[in-house]
Amino acid sequence: MQMDGMSIGVDERRTGDKSRGYGIRLIAAIAFVQILFWGLALLIRPPVIDPAFEQNRLTDILVVETDGKRSRIEGRPNYYLGQGRVTRFVAHPLIEQPEQGLVVFVPRYNRWASLWVNGQAIPMADSPAWRAGRLGGKWVVPPGLLKPGRNSIAVEVRRECCRAFLVSIIAAPPGAIDIAIRQWRLQSLFPSVGLMVVGLFGAASCLMAAARSPYRQEAYAAALAFAGMALGGLWQVDILTPSSEPIYGAAGQMTMLATFAGLVALADRWFPGGPRYDRALITCSAIFAFINLAAALTTDGMPLAIRNLNELLVVLFANIAILSCVVRGVRVEGRALIPDAAVVMLIPAISIADLIGSLRISALSLNIAPLGILALAVLLLVGIVRRARMLSRRLEHANALLDARIASKEAELEATAALLRQREAEAAVQGERSRIMRDLHDGLGSQLMSIMLSARVGIAEPAVVAEGLQAVIDEMRLMVDSMDSVGESLSAALATFKARVQPRIESTGIAFDWQEDAAIATLSNFGPRDVLQIFRVLQEAVTNALKHAECSRIAVNAVVSDHRLVLQIEDDGKGITTRGQAGRGLTNMRLRAASVQGEVMVEPGKDGTGTRITLTLPLRLAQAAE
Missing domain, CATH: 2.60.120.260 (Galactose-binding domain-like)
Structure with a gap:
């Protein structure tokens, strides 16, 4: 418990030291901005009567x-x-x-x-x-x-x-009086005209920026403040002076109200933790606007004492709200908002100077308020640009973080995909292993069992046993060759098959011709199951030709045509004259071709003699195998 109390006390002291540090920096920034502004303002427009x-x-x-x-x-x-x-x-x-x-x-x-x-x-x-x-x-x-x-x-x-x-x-x-008049006129007119121009430009810029901006509310508030400043400049240069005294006075009060309402709304949204004063701002603005409009409809206008009180209350309420917004923002974000707070603190200083000037008017002394509001308008524009740059940097930082997260997710997805590919490969190997076991059990096992039972009962003839054992051996060779061809090109797999059947065919005195298209060498990655079914179809066709065709020549031709693999086995024998065995062999070949999405066609040879068996396979088999 004592350790917890000590840590809490340390944290409180650190927080207090940090707050004091922010307060000192804020005071120094406010003093620097005030000295810079008032020094330049008094140099440009001294509020004294020319000698x-x-x-x-x-x-x-x-x-x-x-x-x-x-x-x-x-x-x-x-x-x-x-x-x-x-x-x-x-x-x-x-x-x-x-x-x-x-x-x-x-x-x-x-x-x-x-x-x-x-x-x-x-x-x-x-x-x-x-x-x-x-x-x-x-x-x-x-x-x-x-x-x-x-x-x-x-x-x-x-x-x-x-x-x-x-x-x-x-x-x-x-002589000298002419120079004094020209200087006095320039100092009198320039700030008001500049205020009008900058106010109109600022209001238009804020309205355009508010169309697609995350700071839409701030932009609308700034537009209201700039519009009030522009109307105030028009009012001060007497462009909008009406012939009615009450309307003229009410117009001046309304421009002041619009300016301060916009500034309060902007400060309330500019600093974090807001907006908090919307309801009070709307209520007070409505009350003051009603008083001004009512005075505009009277004969003599607003009495001087009420007009001064009205200006005093507007300035007082606006400055209290702006000061509270500044204090709230600095407490939340600290050092990041010190420049903004130093600039915004010009509003109370300028408004108080304007109020004092309105209470003691001299036609020859120059009021500093128009020049101050003009400078404040420029500073607000600079602040808005600065806030836009901050938003841009935050967006860039967010984009960088998003890119990093996307890259991380892509790496995770790639690792997951690699793991899935590995598991799919393992599953394919396991499936191929299961298929081989089924083939061994259902095919070779049943053939060997049949031969064994015939031998046990004594009805097996040596020629039949030899033929059955030869078929078993051929099937085992086909299975081994199909497994050995994994990862090789189809041309290599066919070369393995050719090496198996050529000695067997030539040992019977039959000529053997093998033709292969060069495009076959580009086909690779046929799966073991596909290669085994191709081997079985070719083996069945060669076996039928050796047994039944009574031919003198067997030719195999492998080509690629129209995105399809075409394998042709042709003999010059007597053709298919016995429908029994030939029919069962053809059915087996068609079933095996269909298992790999292919088809088998049987037709007479080129000269009308012999038999041609064509196996056609789609090349997507290679893609699927990959």
Whole structure:
């Protein structure tokens, strides 16, 4: 019991050390990614007001409402610009060198504005109406409209939506202010347009990849997140700005909701142990979507306090869910998911920065969130590619294991097949042995028994006994020759038969002719049973010719024709004139040929004299024997 307690304690300490090691690596990876991202982001898009803007900002701006009431702008910008549709901002800057001309720049969040200088209308310089809400309005005032001393500059802004406000008016001579405006516009527009393009590309790519992918759910979740990002980019560059303030505000809330819903669903499926938050995600998304749609149908839209609370809750719930997914995944797989966790942890950091920026808006300060979401979209694409590569490597590893298992199974099957072949060979040998025993018992044994009984009762004539013993000897020779021919070619087996019968035929004064086709030499592996039946048919034909044909010549011809083995035994005798013995011999030959799938045909010789016996065998006998 003490040993068990000690081993459990050691295991617990090892697990704790491993967890602490993973925690340190995770913290280091998160710190590295955060420092790298925020360093590059702040370098590309510093969230501070350009000094050229700050030095040339007009002060003492008065707001003139439609009823003529004047008030001074102080503190946070007024989103709603009073109760009227148009609000006029008036300032009186001191211009010491009017001959240089003047550039007036108004960073604003609506699309319609106009400028009057000393009572003269000035056309907007270079900002199309659909982009002016994001890029600000720029006017170039010619020197002829200016005068030394105080000049009247009035900017009239038309209210369209909750972002229609004016926070400052910048007026300076041409030169440095133009460079500052171009840089500010580039930093303002590029992240939003890039976010739109990357979001559309990412959503389309994920939808196409989801068609035949084992990560279909992850791909759909990523597509939703990318679609929300793309719509957010469209919303930020004011391409989709409607004329109704409630609809515009609801559209912005819906893009944020779609983005965070997709990110939560993706994180919940990306890390092992999930998904766990589907029901809560669907419920919360439905509630927030209902609130946004209801606000879009009202006259004045969602109140500012409720809108801020709505954004705060969405960001808070999404970040809690994403953090829990990261912690769960690292606990399950540990080191393998540390890079993924470090990248995903950018989501809470960027969303909190975006939330802080939305709570303290300045038209001149640049919010880091669009650039951050753009970077996050790129990192998600990289993560998806990395996950695809991991899947590919796992599939390759699985294929390698499968190939190894197949090779192992093939080796086992080959060993089993070899064992089966060995057992089949043993069974064939045993069957052949049993057949030989039956032949010895039924054939030779019965013949010898008959001769012995005849000798005992004294009725056996010497010639009959000699003939019977000769038949027994011939049968034994046939059996021995068939066994000796195993593994040899058919030509060798026939040569053995020829060597047996040729002296017997020639001793009677009968000529013997043997013809053999060259193709016979290619036939091999006839089984002993097949060879024995061939020998018996040939032996029966030769014996009948010697006994009954009264011939002077016996010819044997062996050929291969049409995938068949043809053996012909022909004599020049008197033919079959006695039906008794010849009939029994022919029946025996046909039965023996049929036992090896062959057939026997008896016909007259070539010149109409003598007898020709043809044995035809299919060549598949050799294949079956193999």
